[in-house]
Amino acid sequence: MEMVNLTINGRSVSAPSGSTILKAAKDVGIDIPTLCDHPSLTPIGACRMCTVEVEGQRTLVTACTFPVADNMVVQTESPRVVKARKLVLELLFSERNHICPSCESSGNCELQELGYRYGIDHWKYPAITKRFPIDATHRYMFLEHNRCVLCGRCERGCGELAANHTLGLGNRGSDSIINCDAMTPWGSSTCVSCGTCLQLCPTGAISDKRSAFMGRDTETERVKSTCNRCSIGCGIEVATRSNNVLRIEGDWEAVVNGGRLCENGRFAPLFESRKRITKPLVKTGDRQTEATWDKALSTAAELLGSVGGAEIGAVTTSDATNEALYLLSLIFRDNLKVSNVGMVNGAVPVLPGLPCGSLQDMLQSDIIIAAGVDPVSDQPVASFFVKRAVDLGARLILVDDKENELAPFASKKLGINEISTAADIAGEAASPFVLYGAGIAGDAMRALAKLGDKALFLALQPGVNTYAADALGFNNGFTPKSAKVLFAQIGEEGLTTGHMLAGIDDKTALIVQASYQSPLTQRADIVLPATIWSERKGSLTNSEGRVQKVNQAIKPQGEVKSDWEILSLLAETLTGKPPVTSLEELSTLAQQKITNKEI
Ligand code: SF4
Ligand code: SF4
Ligand code: SF4
Ligand code: FES
Structure with missing residues (x-):
């Protein structure tokens, strides 16, 4: 250089x-x-x-x-520089409403901070306080034009990071305002609620409806962690106050997402309304009653000890941490010799021996094949990268038999039986990137694999920690019907539990480890209450195979425990000794198994 x-x-x-x-x-x-x-x-x-x-x-x-x-x-x-900056600040403060004490961003505003830095306690220009309307039509955010300094950070973030191009500049001169889709109310615009603009706004012009006036930055604590809503594993920063999560922001330093988040990662967890399970439950007769952890674990151990390994089943959702998956395998497969062990949803096979690319790599590619995958709805931050790469000049070839929300951005759309054509076109390009998902298999995968080292490949896994679950051997055929005693590690997942219940025999004794009440927990003989995303520690592995830390942001509710802690205690109850001495040791063991996965 x-x-x-x-x-x-x-x-x-x-x-x-x-x-x-x-x-x-x-x-x-x-x-x-x-x-x-x-x-x-x-x-x-x-x-x-x-x-x-x-x-x-x-x-x-x-x-x-x-x-x-x-x-x-x-x-x-220099004096000349300082004079110029003061002039700029006086002009900015004299226009619109910058009456800080009544602003949500007071104490967390870059304009206010600059005012203090350069001693702006008055300005010599007449104040122009035109009354712009407030756009409060968005579900999560306010757009308060009267606090806007027209810095354009929101607009650039919407275009360059979310690649959504909803925001633009409307009107002229002192009437200029940031607007959505050429003056459409925000709530009915093309906005995908990623909140990138909210995170970038340096003043109180864009604020978060849910956490407004609930705590200035100086009153909050911040913890970096990993989003558990899909297999992208975006880096997040969780802002908390008095053991409550106020906001979730994208971690600008995170390699995976570079600060981007989607609606599901930034806002959805704050609107969770399902009822928590906060104490262990054990069924006596037909009724579940609250029990101590000792009682619940010893009853679970008795149930598991009452049958042979062939009559036990163990199933997990992809919400489990690496550590919990490792222990689930240790207890059931190694100790209890259970072979009916599996995962609720299957994994997308990683093409063996081919170079794995990251989302950031997509921005350097000149052609992207998206095959059997719809990240717009399933892994939105991945779709931001695809759309941004298209903005930067890459061609997108979409291969899918179903409707796909990437279609408006594709230069070519092909059916899955035409996938060889896509591979041939990509073979002519300088730096092809292949993004694929659960929608392709067999011949279609082999056709893509022909690109070999010429391309970078990324399999988007359908579940949060599916990559690790697959690496730890949970991607096999699990049959709930044949189990006399079934251990189900559900965590926060809710969508699949009703479906799972349909496959379980009425006589099967059911042990469920879950965070929220559901038909499955109501049916269970023993319920072991697990932490949610903000309360747990451990790690997750994203679609790229990157192992990332999950850090505790708030103290767990009631008596709940992390998924791996519950399994560690169960292992100790079954064998008489703890399987590991610390979380660090467990994380290392799990990571070794996951990253040694043969691909
Ligand atoms: S929330 Fe995202 S999509 Fe919506 S306007 Fe802001 S940056 Fe654009
Ligand atoms: S980031 Fe905030 S202050 Fe800057 S233009 Fe957008 S709304 Fe206005
Ligand atoms: S893309 Fe996935 S990991 Fe990233 S913020 Fe959205 S839900 Fe979370
Ligand atoms: S002109 Fe450089 S920060 Fe605005």
Whole structure:
């Protein structure tokens, strides 16, 4: 990498050629204030907050867009620069409503922070407070034009990160406003409720309806974790206050999603209304009654010990952590010699011996085949990457026999029996990427595999932790009917439990590990209450095969325990000794088995 040498505030600095003054300064710890700039977005130099003085330049320049050059001399806080920044701030504060004490973002607003930094306690211009309407039509967010500084971060985020292009700039001059689909109410626009704009807005112009006025940033705690809503495994930051989750945000540093989240990851968990199970339950006669953990576990161990391995079944959903899957295999397959062990939904086979690509890799590809997969509804953040790659010039070939929401973005649509044509076209491209899912199998997979090392491949798994469940041997034919005693690890999953119940014999003794009440838990002889996403620790493996940590954000409700803790206690009750000494040891053992999976 070619480097250039420059001086910033009298300090010698080396920076890669082509980087901006802002980046070069930041890398050596020199802070230049910004407002319209964001590291995940293309800089546009709109707000002029980052202006700096460069020797030899007639005017001040914007550090977020101006490239470094050899022997450049930069001043970032000279009197001329500070005067210009104050002017910008006075103009911004004099227009629209920036009465901070009545704003939800007060204490967490970049404009307010800049006001403090440059001592803006009054402004010499007459205030222009036109009354723009508030758009409150969106289910999750308000758009308060009166607090907007027209920095365009929301618009760029919607286009560049979510690739949805709902937001744009409407009207002219001082009447300019951010608007949806050329002046459509937000709630009836093409918005997919990803909340990227909410996370990017530096002021109180876009706010979250649910957590508004429930806690400033300084009053909240933040924990990084991994979304458990689909197999993408997006990095999240959970904001909590007094043991309540206030907000979920995308982790800008997460390699998988780079800050993006979908509606399901950002908002849905906050609107969960199912009833929790907070204490172990044991059936006596026809009634379930609350029991101690000791009682529930010893009853479960007795039930499992009353039959041979051939009469036991164990099933898991893909919500289980790596650690729980490892222990489930250890207890049932290794200790109890159970062969009827499986997963509620099957895995998508990973094409053996072929290079695995990441979502980020898609942005460098010139052609994408999406075969038997509809990420728009199933793994939305993956669809943001596909659409962004198309925006950047990649061609999308869609191979599916069903209706597919990626269709409007495809340059070619083929049926699954035409998949060889797709592979032939991709074979001519420089950097093809193949995204495939449960909709293809057999010959179709072999046709794709012909691309070999030329392409990158990514199998989008249907469930959260399906990759790990498959690697740990749960992807086989499980038959609930033949089990006299059935252990079902359900976790938070709800959709599949009714269907599972239909396959279970009336006489089967049922032990269920679950977080929420369902027809399955009501039918169970023993219920072992499990934590939900925000309460548990452990790890998950995403579709890329990346093992990622799940961190506890709030204390568990009632007496619930993490899925792996429950299984560890069950193993101890069955054998008389704990299977592992710590979560760290368990995570290492699980990870070794998952990453050693032969593909
Ligand atoms: S929520 Fe997402 S899709 Fe909707 S306007 Fe904001 S960035 Fe665009
Ligand atoms: S709504 Fe927020 S992010 Fe969008 S332009 Fe206005 S201030 Fe900037
Ligand atoms: S794409 Fe999947 S992992 Fe990412 S935020 Fe949405 S539900 Fe969560
Ligand atoms: S941050 Fe550089 S112009 Fe806005």
